[in-house]
Amino acid sequence: MKQNRLNKVIEGMNDRKITQLLISDPAAIFYLTGKWIHPGERLLALYLNINGDHRLFINKLFPVQEDLGVEKVWFDDNNDAVEIINNYIDKDKTLGVDKNWPARFLLRLMELKGDSNIVNGSIIIDTCRMFKDDEERDLMRASSKINDMAMKKIQTYIKDGLSEKQMASKLLEIYENLGAEGFSFDPIIAYGANGADPHHGNDNSMVKEGDSIIIDMGCVKDSYCSDMTRTVFYKNVPPKSKEVFETVLEANKKAISIIKPGVRFCDIDKAARDYIDSKGYGKYFTHRTGHSIGLEVHDLGDVSSVNTDAVQPGMIFSIEPGIYIPGEVGVRIEDLVLVTKDGCEILNEFNKELVVIE
Structure with a gap:
């Protein structure tokens, strides 16, 4: 043992x-x-x-x-x-x-x-x-690196007019080609108003001009899970959708910016939630800010308003604020972070700024 x-x-x-x-x-x-x-x-x-x-x-x-x-x-x-x-x-x-x-x-x-x-x-x-040793940290970095590469690849298929289900199938192929063991969870590919359902089940919807596209995906590599969400847009970005995107992005950054040993999970959640509230979208942020991850995509622990535990070095969890406006648009941006002795390391390097797929 x-x-x-x-x-x-x-x-x-x-x-x-x-x-x-x-x-x-x-x-x-x-x-x-x-x-x-x-x-x-x-x-x-x-x-x-x-x-x-x-x-x-x-x-x-x-x-x-x-x-x-x-x-x-x-x-x-x-x-x-x-x-x-x-x-x-x-x-x-x-x-x-x-x-x-x-x-x-x-x-x-x-x-x-x-x-x-x-x-x-x-x-x-x-x-x-909850506390990853050096071996586990390296394995989590490797899994997230594959996820970064897969995210880059899957976004190139959006312009090919694939349905949500077809995109998910393509993603599995990408993971296998990159050496992953498979999905860490069923991916979410949500076009347009489908993105307003945080746990949307992929269907035969086709992308339309002006749609937001939520891509929530993760793989397993050497038994350890990755998880990342990016939201991009197709052809153009409607003004309201852009405002929603910028709000979620800033909430993601504000939450990550305060992570260091001793900070409480509930205060990390509050940093994201308060910013979204300040922009008038509070009622559309309907879930916790994050969850722990490792051998399972949801390990013990979460970033929520009721978790008063303090973060400690070696913990790895997601930061994934979102705004979901029924019938209109959904945006979520998610990174995994590893708590270090004086701050945190973001395990996802793939771009999370505004991207329009032409």
Whole structure:
């Protein structure tokens, strides 16, 4: 296992007085072992104990032969895997279980364990994952670099008259050619008034002159996610759309400008939101300013008005203010930022200033 990461998780367990932890989330297991195992409906669980008695419970269906630095406990479809786990855990100690473990396994364990001394332990490893180590920072930079290159390429296809769905298909091809493993989330390509829906589902719409074009996209490279949004215009920019764009761009910049250790997430959100409010578009900014990202496109943590935590070095999150005017126009501009010891590093280098596709 990755010892430095394991040590941080054990430290978190000690802080929360949880002596044993059962982890089923494949991303969390990868984080600690360096191995992706996708169990489908079958049980997979990594058991950690602060005394060092760690086990990986794994179905024989998954031929994991390499040494992962943890003893494997094998079972097959004919075994009661939860009963096997129950034989290893300390019955009289609190057990942390992660939020993703299916109820059919959890309820069976509660029945066998004979008490309710089970708590949600996800906060422990999720908090560790909020702080990227040097290896993860480099991987996030590499993923964002590919995203920059893909954004440059996909914008060249706008003038070819492709539908939103066709653009999304083209984007997957671009990512594969650039060496990415695929999408980190289903991309959003939104023409014109479709952009007023922040989570628009790509359809057969065709771009029209004067349309804003929201391109919200991300890829996975070496298991780490990227995410970026740019808004461009086709042929020309109507005056109101230009005003909306400039407002969102300035909100993005104002939020990024105050990021440094000790600044609260809610104050970063406020910097973007207050500026949009001041321009009269506050009611059209309908979502939080950002979210944490790493092995998953939405890791624990967000940039919102209710998150009073202070940012710390190693955190990576998005800054993505937007304005969405129903039936008219949508604009969103998103960058990923890495908090450094005295400020932040913007992971996206691709142009976010006003662009008109001719």
